[in-house]
Amino acid sequence: MKKKITLKHIARELEVSVSTVSKALRNSDEIGRDTKEKVQAFARLYNYKPNNIAISLKNKQTKNIGVIIPNIVHHFFTTVFRGIEKYASDKGYNVIVCVSDESFDKEVINMEMLANGSVDGFIMALSGSTQRQNDFNHLREVIEQGIPIVLFDRVTDQINCDKVIINDREIAHKAVSKMIAQGRRHIALVTNENYFNVSEERAQGYKDALVAEGLELDENLILTLAYDEIDEDLILDFFKREQIDAALCVNEIFAVCCMGIAQKLGFKVPEDIAFVGFTDGILSRHSRPSLTTVAQHGEQMGEMAAKMLIEKVEREINEDDDEQESYQTKVIEATIVERNSTVN
Amino acid sequence: MKKKITLKHIARELEVSVSTVSKALRNSDEIGRDTKEKVQAFARLYNYKPNNIAISLKNKQTKNIGVIIPNIVHHFFTTVFRGIEKYASDKGYNVIVCVSDESFDKEVINMEMLANGSVDGFIMALSGSTQRQNDFNHLREVIEQGIPIVLFDRVTDQINCDKVIINDREIAHKAVSKMIAQGRRHIALVTNENYFNVSEERAQGYKDALVAEGLELDENLILTLAYDEIDEDLILDFFKREQIDAALCVNEIFAVCCMGIAQKLGFKVPEDIAFVGFTDGILSRHSRPSLTTVAQHGEQMGEMAAKMLIEKVEREINEDDDEQESYQTKVIEATIVERNSTVN
DNA sequence: AGAAGTTACGAAACCGTTTTCGTGTTGATA
DNA sequence: TATCAACACGAAAACGGTTTCGTAACTTCT
Structure with a gap:
């Protein structure tokens, strides 16, 4: 050796x-x-x-960026990560990933670990429990120390920093409008607890569409499921009980599960009920029928986040000092991928 | 600030x-x-x-481990990664992920970037093109420098290091035997190019089972698909042409695609044809019918790999020097998850 | 030949820690 | 009272680089 x-x-x-x-x-x-x-x-x-370490110490620059996400076994986060990794790698940066597991505590611990010199900046999506308890001091501290953060998808108004999101509300509106245009009138929303900003936005879009098309909002047509565990009986009851001819689901798994259960009940998709999901993953492509879904363009989102972060990091190095901080929020345009769960 | x-x-x-x-x-x-x-x-x-960097420099220990995988948008790798991250994080290590994108060149570049002091060791699955061209000098160099490597899943005999694999051959054998025990006789194998060690092993297991049960190996019943792009027509022809009552597919996507196409052709699953896949991902759980599949226990694999690596890393620190290197290969026992694509 | 400018290199500081070793001060002991 | 620990702290080296500055030796110019 x-x-x-x-x-x-x-x-x-x-x-x-x-x-x-x-x-x-x-x-x-x-x-x-x-x-x-x-x-x-x-x-x-x-x-x-x-030796990279020696250079880092000297330059006060690690060429590492920290990514903190709630869950890695999740198609959307995974694609975002790919975008980040691709861009970062291109620019000579390494990516350190920490998984918060939807836990506030882990998120805090991870950030603290990395903030002591291990990374030049963070890209993150907030954990569920962070969003629920609305505590963002760990982010504030890091920013205070001069370490830039880019938030994506799971963001918050309470922190002033760069952000990358999709036009959730608008695209949900559009998806629902499309189904209404097909003559569907009893549109369900399958969502999860509303402390997730994205679910909230999507629900808003859903409501916007109903209002815009002159339909009444029927709270009974909104099914709220737990984030991490799907209760099939709840879904079964829902589709038995309510008269539904279309459903907007806030993610791919909800959509596929609901679709499966509806089919078991004898409904034809898309004839009797149309389904639209969020996230264009393998599930959407390979379900039967294939699922019409909102493509979030995660990879593009990741690239954008990485670009914004790296630009900020490199600007700080030649800090003219007098340039005031300015933060932007980039909106990635989601698109609807039409498949057979809405049209034949 | x-x-x-x-x-x-x-x-x-x-x-x-x-x-x-x-x-x-x-x-x-x-x-x-x-x-x-x-x-x-x-x-x-x-x-x-x-400051972590200063400590790293002083201690000649980064508390980072490098993970190099061919693709992050892939259920199996993702679960392995989760296992790695979980274990590593517990032990106070960070994880730097690089994606080789199935490219030999990227794999080499990534390793070189990280080998210069950024990580204490590597956990990796070989890229497709590395396996194809059989060139492992980048691994040898890193090992030469005293940086330990743990290979998982996509491994090679040509490198002497710790490895974590599953009993691919055995479990494939078992899966096929089970279908034969159901009275099925025309068993297909849907695989990809054989430069992947795992596909090769699974194919061997398939053959073993046929031999053990006294069935003849019919090369026409073996369908070879490209790794990254599924040619539906090829599958269609295959199921039209051959008389098949069971199929072992080397991954989840192949299985679901084949199953869908077979169903389109009018075959009933599992009555007419049974399907077994590899990887117990969301696709298997949510397909219709749900897919019987080989659970690779990726998370466990990742934990094991991380454990082996960290133990080696920490042993090296208190190197008594005279202890000779010893490498082990751990085999994670795969299990068959029975769902409705084989039995009702 | 003396002044001035180049050339080519070395010494040392620095980044932020840890750790070894040396030392001045104290209090106890013989 | 001289000796010796014990105590409490500081100086300096080390990790592996980069960078500033100083300078000996040589050229060139007048």
Whole structure:
């Protein structure tokens, strides 16, 4: 096992100083031709690579970005992550992922771990319990320390920072309008607890559409499910009890489950009931019938978030100091992917 | 924006030396009661947290582990990652993820980036093109440098290191045997190019089962699909052409696609044809009928990999030096989750 | 030949810690 | 009272780089 070679080793071996070696390797013109060549050849021969940690310490820059997400086993977050990783990797940044598991405490711990020099900035989607208890001091502290944050999807008004979201409300409106245009009148909403900003937005869009089309809002047509565990009986009852000819579901899994249960009850999809979900994942593509769904363009979202973060990070380095902070919120335009759960 | 506070700041403020501050904070008994309390109080007040980078440099230990996987938008890898992250996080390690995108070049670049001090060890699944071209020098170099690697799932005999795999061959054998026991005789295998060690193993298990049950191997019953793009026509032809009453598919997506196409052709599942897939993801759970599949227990695999890596990393620190390297291969027992694609 | 400017390199500081070692002060002991 | 621990702290080195500054040796100019 040959240990990593350092500048000091090279310097000793070649009987020059460490500074000379450093400069020679960076092709400084302070160093003579011969010495440069000698050093570079030696370095190449022994496959010298500078130690990232030492450079980080010196430059006060890690070239790492921290990503904190509630759950990695989730198609949407995964695609966002891919976008982040792709962009970051391109720009020479590494990505450290922490999973908050929808837990406020873990989110706080993870942030604290990474905030002590491990990363140059954060990209995150808030955990469910953080949104529920509305406590964002951990974010504030990090920002206070001069570490930039980009929030995506699960965001909050209470923190002033860059954000990337989709036009949830608008696209939900559009999806419902489309079903109404098909002549459907009894439109259900299948959602989860409203402390999630996105669910709330989607519900708003749903209501907007009803109002815009002159339909009445019937609270009985709104089914609220738990976030992490689907109670099939609840769904069964719902579709038995109410007269429904269309349903907007706030995610892919809800949609597929509801669709399956409705089919079991003998309803034909899309003839009797149409379904629209959110998240264009494998489930939507491979369900039967295939699911019409809102594509959130997670990868694009991730790239955008990474771009915003890295720009902020690199701006801070050449801080002219007097430029005041300015934060933006980018909206990624969601699109509706029409499949067979709404039209044949 | 208050900048991070350092030992030096505290020292200056309290008019003691940096070493005193450091020791006081670590509760060294070299330091007097009063001084300790003074320092600790001050540190608490200003929320002092030591700089991880500096500690890493000093300790030659980053407390980071590098994970390199071919694809993050993939249920199996995602669950393995969750296991890794969970275990690592518990032990105070961070996880840096790089996606090789099934590309040899990216795999090499990512490893090189991380090997220069950014991580204490690697956990990885080989990219498709790495397996295809059989070039593992990047792994050898890293191991040479004393950085441990744990390979999982996509492994190779050509590298001597810790590995975590599942009993692919055995479980495939078992799955096929089960279908044969149901009286099925025309068993298809839907697989992909055989440079993936896992596909190869599963194919072997398939063949083993046929032999064990005295059935003949019919090459026509083996359908080979591309890794990343499913050609539906190919599948359609296959099920039209061959007389098939059961199919073992090397992944979830293949299984669901095939099942859908077979159903379109008028076959009843499981009456006419039974299907078994690999990977117990959402697709398997929510397909219609629900899919019998091989659960790979990715999370457990990830935990095991992380455990092995961290143990090796921490052993190296107190290297008695004379203990010879020993590598193990852990086999996670896969299980068959029976659902409605094989029995009603 | 002396002044001035180049060239090519080394010493040392610095990033933020930890840790070893040295030392001045105290109190106890012989 | 001289000796010796024990105590409490500071100086300095180390981790592996980068960068500023100083300077010896050599050129060039007048």
